[in-house]
Amino acid sequence: MRKLPTQERAQRTIETIFQTTAQILESEGEQGLTTNKVAQQAGFSIGTLYQYFPSKKAILSALIARERRRVMDELDELMESAEHHTDQLDPKRFLRQFIRINIEGLGSGRSAKRAMIRFAWQHDHHEEITQALRETAERIAISMQRIDHPNLRPPTPAMMFVVTRAVIGTIRSASLEKSPLLGSIEFEDELVRLAWRMLSQSGDY
Incomplete structure (x- = not known):
């Protein structure tokens, strides 16, 4: 700007x-x-x-950056709440809230924001967009590593890489394909089930 x-x-x-x-x-x-x-x-x-x-590129870059910051702020707020209530933390409920924020921020958006999000995914070969998405994935991984719960496996770099890329990659595909599943409870349920099986000690949903 x-x-x-x-x-x-x-x-x-x-x-x-x-x-x-x-x-x-x-x-x-x-x-x-x-x-x-x-x-x-x-x-x-x-x-x-x-x-x-x-230029229009400057507008788009600023708009994408603002939406990314909004998602990060919501994730930070969720993490802060979880860290202050670890004894009452329901990991499945927390994971659902976590994934819902990402679906809304990186996929479904709000009304006309869907096109803007899709534009960001379509141009992720641009270094600035690639870097932004990389930072987003790393921030998610760092946040999830802060959760200490007996039902969750101890986090490892490999596990967190796979989990975050699986979740974000699925949201990315749904956005690019303009899938009607975006925003549906069925889509959210499957992502929660996938992530829980990868993160939990038992691997069961």
Whole structure:
């Protein structure tokens, strides 16, 4: 971003740009997305948009980064709660909450955000996106290693790599394929079952 939104009006402008970008992506795809179109549909001059973003790539990168931060903040909040209530922790319930946050943040999104998430997955060969996804997976692995429960296997690097890639990879595939399963309880159940079998001592669901 060229200019950081320090005032409430500037923050509203940024939010409007983000929402409009996501809506255009959803309705017209990447080919239909231009800075001129974003400015026009958002009700701004192109000059106002350029005060904050020099290109559509800059808008998309900032939007993707913000959504990734939101997911990480939700995961951190969940982990903090778990660490303060380890004696009352239900590992299956915790795992379901953990996976639900990832499904919503990295797959199903909210309304027009699905197209933005799909765009991020489609461009994960770009180094900046690849790095962002790598950091996300590593953060998830670190968070899961903090759980100390008798029903869970002691975490190892190999186990955590496989679990996180299995969960994120499944969400990625569902997003890219525009699967109607995204957001369904059946999809969530299967991911919880998969992860639990890999993490639990017994391997049973």
